[in-house]
Amino acid sequence: MPVDSRRLQGPETSFCYTLLEKKNANEVESALSADLQKILIGSTKVRKDKRMPTDARQLFLKTGIISQAKGSAYIEQGNTKLVCGVYGPREVQKKSDFSLNGQLFCEFKFAPFSCQKRRGHQQDNEELVLSGILREALEAAVCLHKFPKAQVEVNVMVIENDGSPLAAALTCASLALASASIPMYDLVIGTSVRQIPKHFLLDPTKDEEWQPELNHDENNSNLTVGFMPSTHQVAAYVHEGVSKTEDLEQMLKLATEYCLKVQPVVQLCLKETVEKILSNEGEKVDE
Numbered sequence: 001m002p003v004d005s006r007r008l009q010g011p012e013t014s015f016c017y018t019l020l021e022k023k024n025a026n027e028v029e030s031a032l033s034a035d036l037q038k039i040l041i042g043s044t045k046v047r048k049d050k051r052m053p054t055d056a057r058q059l060f061l062k063t064g065i066i067s068q069a070k071g072s073a074y075i076e077q078g079n080t081k082l083v084c085g086v087y088g089p090r091e092v093q094k095k096s097d098f099s100l101n102g103q104l105f106c107e108f109k110f111a112p113f114s115c116q117k118r119r120g121h122q123q124d125n126e127e128l129v130l131s132g133i134l135r136e137a138l139e140a141a142v143c144l145h146k147f148p149k150a151q152v153e154v155n156v157m158v159i160e161n162d163g164s165p166l167a168a169a170l171t172c173a174s175l176a177l178a179s180a181s182i183p184m185y186d187l188v189i190g191t192s193v194r195q196i197p198k199h200f201l202l203d204p205t206k207d208e209e210w211q212p213e214l215n216h217d218e219n220n221s222n223l224t225v226g227f228m229p230s231t232h233q234v235a236a237y238v239h240e241g242v243s244k245t246e247d248l249e250q251m252l253k254l255a256t257e258y259c260l261k262v263q264p265v266v267q268l269c270l271k272e273t274v275e276k277i278l279s280n281e282g283e284k285v286d287e
Contacts, residue, residue: 045199047201047208048205048207049078049205053199053200053201053202054200054202054254055202055203056077056191056202056203056258057077057078057080057203057205058076058077058078059075059076059077059262059265060074060075060076060077061073061074061075061171061172061175061265061266061269062074062269063175063176063179063269063270063273064179064273064276065083065085066083066085069085069086069087069176069180070086070087070088070180070181071085071086071176071177071178071179071180071181071182072084072085072086072176072179072180073172073173073175073176073179074172075168075171075172075175077164077167077168077203078162078163078203078205079160079162079205080158080160080161080162080163080164080165080168081158081159081160082156082157082158082159082165082168082169082172083156083157083159083172084154084155084156084157084169084172084173084175084176085154085155085176086152086153086154086155086173086176086177086179086180086182087152087153087155088150088151088152088153089102089147089150089151089152089182090150090151090152090153091149091150092149092150092151099148099149100145100148100149101144101145101148102142102144102145102146102147102148102149102150102151102152103144103150103151103152104135104138104139104142104144104151104152104154105135105151105152105153105154106131106132106134106135106138106153106154106155106156106173107123107131107153107154107155107156108127108130108131108134108156108158108166108169109123109127109155109156109157109158110127110157110158110161110165111157111158111159111160114158114159114160114161115161130165130166130169133166133236133238134154134156134166134169134170134173134236135154136235136236137170137188137190137226137235137236138154138170138173138174138177138188138235140185140188140228140233140235141174141177141184141185141186141187141188141228141235142177142182142183142184142185143183143184143185146183152177152180152182154173154176154177156169156172156173161206162205162206163192163203163204163205163206163207163208163209164190164191164192164203164204164205164209164224166190166192166224166236166238167190167191167192167203167224167225167226168190169190170188170189170190170226170235170236171188171189171190171262171266173188174187174188174189174266175187175266175269175270178270179270179273185228185231186228186229186230186231186233187228187229187230187263187266187267188226188227188228188235188236189226189227189228189229189259189262189263189266190224190225190226190227190236190259191203191224191225191227191255191258191259191262192204192209192222192223192224192225192255193222193223193225193251193254193255194208194209194210194221194222194223195210195219195220195221195222195223195241195243195247195251196219196220197219197220198219200250200251200254202254202255202258203258204222209222210222210240210241212240218242218243218244219242219243219244219247220241220242220243221239221240221241221242221243222239222240222241223237223238223239223240223243223248223251223252223255224236224237224238224239225237225238225252225255225256225259227255227256227259229259229260229263230263232256234252234256
């Protein structure tokens with residue numbers, strides 16, 4: 001299609017300047033009430049999926065999904081589904097990447113069919129940012145000094161995205177590393193909390209997540225935390241939106257309490273994996 005070279009072409013993401021005009025209090029209040037109506041139903045404040053604000057979705061965990069990987073894990077958190085594969089430790093090929101400590105290579109990728117809008121096959125900016133956050137969180141939990149001159153690859157694929165993919169990826173990747181017998185200080189459990197006026201929503205779905213808008217209102221944000229329950233340390237902290245300090249403290253408390261509840265579930269999954277491996281080895285010895 002021919003392009004008018006004499007006219008200044010605006011960016012593809014341009015918007016009308018009237019959207020930057022300040023709204024009066026009545027318009028803001030009506031907009032907030034409309035958003036609340038989309039998320040919470042009725043006077044009992046029940047969410048659309050019949051959960052209370054502080055209830056999380058059902059969790060399903062399984063290891064040994066990828067046969068060719070050193071360790072792998074699969075997680076279902078409601079309709080959010082991810083699979084993670086761990087490969088290595090492998091010797092670092094490039095001499096410029098030499099390090100006395102081990103290295104983590106993390107790749108976070110949405111499957112092309114995982115979202116309502118089809119994703120590309122190559123990593124975009126959002127996926128690169130999520131990969132960096134995942135790597136920084138796991139580096140705090142993995143004993144990198146145990147495998148010098150080597151690297152471990154962690155590949156996370158989102159099969160279906162229905163909200164809180166980063167939180168699910170933290171739990172799934174931590175479980176996959178543990179199943180691969182990678183030495184770790186502690187597991188990393190991820191969770192998200194969405195703040196709307198006067199309410200905190202634990203483990204938000206895609207429709208409940210905070211969306212970036214031009215007019216940011218207070219008490220409207222999303223917090224994702226990667227927590228190590230045994231050492232009581234925060235390995236990942238991602239906050240989007242605008243919140244007050246006291247509200248952030250309550251969101252962090254709600255997230256850490258949920259992580260402490262999920263820890264026994266992850267440990268039970270690992271226990272079943274170890275028992276299955278030992279039973280298979282025992283059968284081979286008997287033969």
